[in-house]
Amino acid sequence: DGGITQSPKYLFRKEGQNVTLSCEQNLNHDAMYWYRQDPGQGLRLIYYSQIVNDFQKGDIAEGYSVSREKKESFPLTVTSAQKNPTAFYLCAAGRGPLGTDTQYFGPGTRLTVL
Amino acid sequence: AQSVTQLGSHVSVSEGALVLLRCNYSSSVPPYLFWYVQYPNQGLQLLLKYTSAATLVKGINGFEAEFKKSETSFHLTKPSAHMSDAAEYFCAVSSNNDMRFGAGTRLTVKP
Numbered sequence: 001d002g003g004i005t006q007s008p009k010y011l012f013r014k015e016g017q018n019v020t021l022s023c024e025q026n027l028n029h030d031a032m033y034w035y036r037q038d039p040g041q042g043l044r045l046i047y048y049s050q051i052v053n054d055f056q057k058g059d060i061a062e063g064y065s066v067s068r069e070k071k072e073s074f075p076l077t078v079t080s081a082q083k084n085p086t087a088f089y090l091c092a093a094g095r096g097p098l099g100t101d102t103q104y105f106g107p108g109t110r111l112t113v114l
Numbered sequence: 115a116q117s118v119t120q121l122g123s124h125v126s127v128s129e130g131a132l133v134l135l136r137c138n139y140s141s142s143v144p145p146y147l148f149w150y151v152q153y154p155n156q157g158l159q160l161l162l163k164y165t166s167a168a169t170l171v172k173g174i175n176g177f178e179a180e181f182k183k184s185e186t187s188f189h190l191t192k193p194s195a196h197m198s199d200a201a202e203y204f205c206a207v208s209s210n211n212d213m214r215f216g217a218g219t220r221l222t223v224k225p
Contacts, residue, residue: 044215102160103213110155
């Protein structure tokens with residue numbers, strides 16, 4: 001069963017702690033993306049990666065970091081520098097460069113900072 | 115820069131009525147256009163996409179959208195709403211190296 005998996009589904013963090021969100025895909029797509037979703041604001045791009053060992057900042061990269069050591073995996077770390085991290089985080093994958101093809105989304109991780 | 119405007123953050127229709135969700139875009143180059151649907155606490159699922167072929171695009175679950183270049187619009191329609199259509203709908207515009215999502219429209223279907 002092909003798709004995008006994200007874990008955990010719900011995550012709670014204390015202020016000042018870093019936390020890593022997992023994203024795995026078995027679609028064999030080159031590109032992967034991380035979005036943040038806040039109520040009434042749609043999706044905003046955090047980071048994206050077109051190929052292994054390469055990634056680019058999106059519109060709201062401050063306070064976040066990523067790695068792309070394997071084609072299948074694109075973890076996102078929310079650092080203590082992110083001032084307002086409580087949000088719904090969505091990972092996606094696609095065949096082509098950003099903006100050229102359909103993106104396939106995972107089920108999301110809801111992060112709450114206590 | 116590209117942008118997307120979805121008119122109406124909330125739309126309510128009766129079961130069996132026409133669904134019309136509005137999307138206008140701005141782009142300096144011919145864009146790709148998408149409609150995605152999101153059910154509560156889930157990821158987004160593609161409904162349909164326009165990639166410069168036919169201007170009337172048919173998608174899943176009976177939805178369709180028409181690309182109107184003169185109006186820079188890509189409105190989503192469904193002739194007869196079903197209770198299962200209740201969800202949030204996102205319009206997106208993209209071209210090389212950039213993709214923008216609208217703020218979303220929440221569709222409520224009344225019995």
